[in-house]
Amino acid sequence: MNSGKSQFSGHGVSRPAVCLLLLCLLLPRAHAQLGLPPIITVPPLDQTVQNGGSATFSVLVTSLTRLSYQWRFNGVNIPGATGNAYTRTNVHYIDEGLYSVAVTNSAGWAVSSGARLSIINPPLQFVGYRVETNGFQAQLVGPVGGKYVVLASTNLKDWLPISTNLAPNGTLNFIDSKASNYSRRFYRAQLQ
Secondary structure, three states: OOOOOOEEOOOOEEHHHHHHHHHHHHHHHHHHHOOOOOEEEEOOOOEEEEOOOOEEEEOEEEOOOOOEEEEEEOOEEOOOOOOOEEEEOOOOHHHOEEEEEEEEEOOEEEEOOOEEEEEEOOOOEEEEEEEEOOEEEEEEEOOOOEEEEEEEEOOOOOOEEEEEEEEOOOEEEEEEOOHHHOOOOEEEEEEO
């Protein structure tokens, strides 16, 4: 005689109990998959920074589940940039471009709009000079990481490059040891 309860595989477990057990096991996994993809509520903002300075980009995201971040520069992933904010230090003209972030959760992903980073470079200029026994000495200040070319002339018409140097910190100390060979000598500098 059947009492209305069916046995599952002869182990004394009823079908409703098995169904409840399976539902309890699957529900946490199913719940983790529920929800919406992340929603970027505040995207990163454009920034203008002095050459050699720092820029920090951040994003605000709404999500019901855990988030993962990956920052990008001109569409290419930046290694190790996986937080809700990204700081670029000691910026140079090569760092100019668009910074965006890809945000993922268990339901999907979203990519922010690109925030433009613009770099302000100081003009290249002589800030100090003097004549010493070893020649004409001058200091140039300009864009960080630039290649400075110093030119000399005796007539302000014909200019010859006499020195080309990188200025990794934006300052270059220059010495023209041949300056005493001329009755007059003019100098100018340019970025290469």
